[in-house]
Amino acid sequence: MSIDWPSILDDGVIVVLLLCVAAGTLPVISTAFQFLVLPFHAFVNHYGRAAPYTPNVAVIVPAWNEGPVVGASIDRLLTLDYPQDRLRIYVVDDASTDDTPEIVRAKERENPGRVFHLRREQGGEGKAHTLNHGISRVLASSWAQAILIMDADVIFARDSVAKMTRHLADPRVGAVTAYIAEGSRDRNYLTRFIAIEYVLGQLAARRAQNVLGAIACLAGGAQLHSRENLEAIGGRIPTGTLAEDTMTTFESQLHGRRMVFEPHALVLAEEPRTIDALWKQRLRWARGNVQLTRHYRRLWFRPRRGHRLGSVSFGLMWFSTFLLPVAMLLASFGLVVLLVLHSDLAATVFRIMWVSAACTYLYSIFFALQLDARTGRHAWREALLFPGVGSFVVMVSALFPGLLENDVPGLFGLQLTASGRIDWTLCIYVWGAAAMLGAWLARAVEGTRAGRVLAPLLLYLVGYGSLLCAITIDSYVKEWRKADTAWIKTEKVGRVVG
Amino acid sequence: MTDSDADDEKGWRSIRRDARLERRLLPQAVAALALVAVVVAIREVFFA
Incomplete structure (x- = not known):
């Protein structure tokens, strides 16, 4: 009996192409999974173990040239609905060259014993180093029972800190994070897209992570640690990565402590208004994630006792984001080659892939619009067009x-x-891959005269997700080339509604 | 009732209220699934 090698080869090629398309559906499956898990947060949450608890909280505010925003942030902290004798504010001035030192010193004089100005004469090493300067000072005294790390531009809702500390009443909880919402008073198309992204990525995804027992990242703008948790991870924020907040989150969980996302603790933040500024901010985050994926390479898909970071569900969520652009490219490649070889089969798998994407999109966006009605009211167009007109x-x-x-x-x-x-x-088969090119083009034209109109049009066409994918590809390239990892701060000018 | 008792009561009320708000996730999920079901039904009826 002779072996029909051409037929076997043909079948092998088809299987490989189908696997490529299947890779493209993994992010859809991951999103659908998270949004199906999300309603379980109605019962699987931490409220049953929370209790009124107001420990001594040391707030650490890293500040480098934050003159336009730091005064308002301190004022808001001083008027929080939290016992004021149990709240101290430490502003770590990272060798600012603007009026930040004068503003903070004035607040220190007005509020002796409550506001502290810590000056670093040698700055520019990045946020983690700045935070560590403050943390070492706070931990040197026994006063602080909890440490709140925040950004200089964020505005806490009055009850948000109390809503966070109540979870620390459970000694198993090491840290709590809040819902950081886009809060600019003069919104534009990009800040509205970001607002929807935060509803999807925080109010939805982090609730799902609460249910699954593994949190990917405590938001750097609002992370509350118990003193014991910070001491357990060495009393400092890990340096040497561009994603210090994610690494802190991982280390805390690896030390056996539980992380909690509190969806009702609202913190407003100012977000980038141009694609270029967003690109720089997200490139830093994405490169940090590349570094962490490598750093924790022995963690993924290896379930262990004591934490859930090695679970299959968490690995699926992590890698479906991390490898999203690769999945899109593979799916487009698989569909186009299948179109040439077996057009009927290509049509069938295309339909399966995109019908599942459409159902997931409808379910997740409609769910998200209900999760934050305020954002839904002002950004419903960006919600509907989140995947882009093309998709x-x-x-x-x-x-x-x-x-x-x-x-x-x-x-x-x-x-x-x-x-x-x-x-x-x-x-339509190559759209997923082509959209990333469109996002790159939107950034390229933004600075031109026509860019003011063209860049938003392009972004609405290709979708916000494609922009994030393009940035992720840039992060792969920059990490592969070991490009400069200098900390580029996102400019904040005080647009948040107080 | 001391200030501390009042604060505690306020804290418990807040926890109960937020736990109750979380239960809204169930009808919200049902509403979102219903939308998907309607779209899929349109597909099956008119475009099968």
Whole structure:
């Protein structure tokens, strides 16, 4: 009996291509999984173990040239609905060259024993070093029972700190994070996209992480640690990575302590208003995630006692974000080659992939709009267009076969030719990958005269997710080339509604 | 009732209120799933 090698080879190629397309559906499966787990937070949450608890809290505010925002942040901290004799504010001035020292010293004089100005004469080493300067000072005294790390520009809702500390009544909890919402008073299209991203990434995803017992990141702008937790991880924030907040979160969990996301503790933050500024901020975060993925390489998909970071569900969530651009490229590649080899099979897998994406999109966006009605009211357009007009068209094409190819042209007495049909199919198959190029283009044109109009149009076309994917690819390249890791601070000018 | 007792009571009320708010996640999930079901039904009826 002879072996039919050409047939085996053909089948092997098809299997590889199908696996490529399957890789493209993994992020969809991960998102669907998180949003299906999310409603369980109604019962699987930490409120049953929380209790009124107001420990002595040392607030550490890292500040480098934060003149426009630091005064308002201190004022808000001083008026929080929290026993004022149990709250001290330490502003760590990282060798600022603006009026930050004068502003903080004035607050220190007005509030003796409550506001402290700590000056670093040699600055510019990054946020972790600045924080450690403050933490070492705070831990040197026995007064602080909890340490709140925040950003200089964020504004805490009056009850937010008390809502966070109540979880520390449970000694198993090492740290608590809050819901950081985009809070600019003069919003633009980009801050509205970011607002929706935070609803999806925090109010939804972190609730799901609460249920699953592993938190990916305590937001750097609002993380409350018990003193014991900070001491257990060495009494300092890990340096040597661009994602110090994520590494702190991982280390805390590896030391056996539980992390809690408190969705009702609201903290408003100022977010970038231009693609370029967002790119720089997110590139730092994405490069940090590349570094951590490598650093914790022995952790992934290896369940252990004591923490859930090695669970399959957490690994799926982590890598579906980390490898999202790779998944999109593989899916487009698989679909296009399948179109050439087996167009019927390509049509079937395309439909499975994008119908599942469309259902997940509808479910998650409609759910998200209910989670934060305030954001939903002012950013509903960005919510609907979060995947971009292009992906919206692809989803409609998959959900309602023939609608865009036959029915809509037919309304105008038009009909797609055979070659036009192939071109259309090709376009929707490669869209996932092409959209990332569009996002890169949006950044490239933003600084030009036409960019003020063109950049937002491009972003609405390709979607916010494609922009994040393009930034992630940039992070792979920069890490591979070991590019400079100098800390680039996101500019804040005090736009948050107080 | 001392100030401390009043603060405690306020804290417990806040915890109970937020725990109650979390239970809204269930009807919200049902509403979102219902939307998906409607869209899938339209697909099955008109575009199958």
